[in-house]
Amino acid sequence: MKRKRKIIAYVATSADGYIARLDGSVDWLDRPRTAGDYGMAPFFRTIDTILWGKKTYDVGLKMGGVGGFGPKVGNYVFTHHPPDGPAPGVEFVNEPVGAFAKRLRAEPGKDIWMMGGAGLITSFLDEGEIDEFIVHVIPTFIGEGIPLVEARPRSVDLSLRSCRRFSDGVLRIHYGVKRRKRRA
Numbered sequence: 001m002k003r004k005r006k007i008i009a010y011v012a013t014s015a016d017g018y019i020a021r022l023d024g025s026v027d028w029l030d031r032p033r034t035a036g037d038y039g040m041a042p043f044f045r046t047i048d049t050i051l052w053g054k055k056t057y058d059v060g061l062k063m064g065g066v067g068g069f070g071p072k073v074g075n076y077v078f079t080h081h082p083p084d085g086p087a088p089g090v091e092f093v094n095e096p097v098g099a100f101a102k103r104l105r106a107e108p109g110k111d112i113w114m115m116g117g118a119g120l121i122t123s124f125l126d127e128g129e130i131d132e133f134i135v136h137v138i139p140t141f142i143g144e145g146i147p148l149v150e151a152r153p154r155s156v157d158l159s160l161r162s163c164r165r166f167s168d169g170v171l172r173i174h175y176g177v178k179r180r181k182r183r184a
Helices: 037-044 054-063 097-106 118-126
Strands: 007-014 018-020 047-053 074-078 090-093 111-116 132-138 158-165 171-177
Touching: 007 118, 047 054, 047 118, 054 074, 054 111, 074 097, 097 118, 111 118
Parallel strands: 007 111, 007 132, 047 074, 047 111, 074 090
Antiparallel strands: 007 018, 132 171, 158 171
């Protein structure tokens, strides 16, 4: 039986739960890193696709990260306003999240990295299309910012898969998303 591709939100948050400052800045992530870069290299070997929200994609472009992941990685950017011209190695998506996720999961390949931001993570989570969260909690409070998941009424149970403490105080918390039973 063919293994279903998982969609994994692999992100960093401040200790107070924000993925970025209100202006999208992630300057608080610019800090010395431990050897092994918190397991990014092993994680990267398990994926071949990255999902981006438009704002996160724009920040990634400024940081040189989009396309820098190599030609073997597919990049999908969710936006209602795709650019006029093509972007090498990037496909712009303007379709319902559920339909897109089902289509992408049906294609052969490795797991899928949900890069974010909060709006895209929320959309996939609320559609039941995120399988796991791997959250790196950075020991820094930033006071206000963009939360990991947008505020709306919901109840999504998680199961702890693992937790690792790094020598600099970073915690990597790996959760599985428990599936809700659908009512008939």
